[in-house]
Amino acid sequence: MKNSIFLLIIALSFRAMAQPNIENASISTIKIKNHIHLLQWEGAGNMMLLSGKDGNILVDDQFAPLSEKINAAVQAVSKGPIRFLFNTHYHGDHSGGNENFAKMGAVIFAHENVRARMALDSTKIRFRQKPKPTPEAAWPVITYKEGMTLHLNGEDVIIFHVDNAHTDGDVLFYLLQSNVLHTGDCFMKGRFPFIDNNSGGSVDGWLNAASRALTLIDEETVIIPGHGDLANKKDYRAARDAVMTLRDAVRKEVKANTSLDGILAKNLAKDYDTTFGSGFIKGDALIRTIYIEQVNKK
Ligand SMILES: [Zn+2]
Known part of the structure; x- marks a missing residue:
């Protein structure tokens, strides 16, 4: 007993140590192409900046306290306002800066369920377990059901919704000319997926999303996952x-x-825990999620 308490204390202090500190956060910029950059801070979701003659387009915006730093990182790549901001889904580590960027003039786009979750609109979605109100200024002003295509900065960006995957409002972004895919949290390199079944996510939906994305891309595609390093x-x-x-x-x-x-x-x-267990979802947690889903389907 003493031993296990000791181990628990060690585990908890390690976790506290490993917790990234938002106050000292710095945004790193990784060039994929001259006009495509990954903006990254390990404590929140990966962002993609598409820049060029048509202005700055940002995918995801981390947490609100980081907005100034994120904007500075954008300006260091390409001076000018953020014209369009897209959310891959509604989780706060991907959409927490919406209000700040809207105030700076960005027009925010997302799947309709992202707005519905932020607006707590029960006609469209089931509530989150503990819904927190999000200020209206943070809500996406342009929403879509299935997807859309952008033709900006020399890219055709195919934006497509995958249903009930990580959440019920996920979209993936495929940059056709440069062969770059931003998956949001539908994929994290070297980690088991987190299926947020309180927000409409499902394992079967996640698998469908992965299969759909894999048909679209090839071995040369650069993948920006929701978290972690670039992948293929x-x-x-x-x-x-x-x-x-x-x-x-x-x-x-x-x-x-x-x-x-x-x-x-x-x-x-x-057999998978060493490869995919580095995130907060371990194999057993995923098995529990699969179990609940399969029992409900019976
Ligand atoms: Zn997420």
Whole structure:
């Protein structure tokens, strides 16, 4: 008992140490092409800047206290206002700066469920478990259901909604000419996905989203994941295949009426934990999520 308390204390202090400090955050800029940059701070979602003669277009904006730093990073690449701001989904580490950027003049675009979640519009979405009101100034002013295509800065940017994946309002961005894909949180390199089933996410939807994205891209595609380092098709395929294998294995067990404890005892994820367990979702957590979904489908 003493030992386990000791280990818990160690684990908790390590977690506290590893927690990125927003006060000291610095935004790093990684050039993918002259007009495409990854703006990054490890404590929140990856941002993409598309710049050029048509102005600055930003995908995602992290947390509100970082807006000045993010804008400075944008200006260092390309002077001028942020014309359009897109959210990959509604989570605060991807959309927390909306109000600040709207005040600076950016027009905010997102899937209609992003706005519905921010506006707590129960006619469109089921509420989050503990909804927090978001100021109206932060809400996207242009929304869409399925997707849209941008023709700016020499790129055709295909923006497409994937349903019930990480949440119910996810969109992916594919830059056709430069072969760059921003996945939002539908993909994180080397990590099991977080399926936010309180916000309409689902494992099956996540798998469909991955398969759809994988058909669109090739081995040369540069992938900007929702969090973490730049990735490629092989990384995304490996994550998709691992989740699919686990989904199929759990589905089989659910059909055979194995209990959740019985499934967990089989350690189905043990071969994947070293590769995909570096984030906050471990194999067992994903198995629980798959289990709940499969039981509900029965
Ligand atoms: Zn997210």
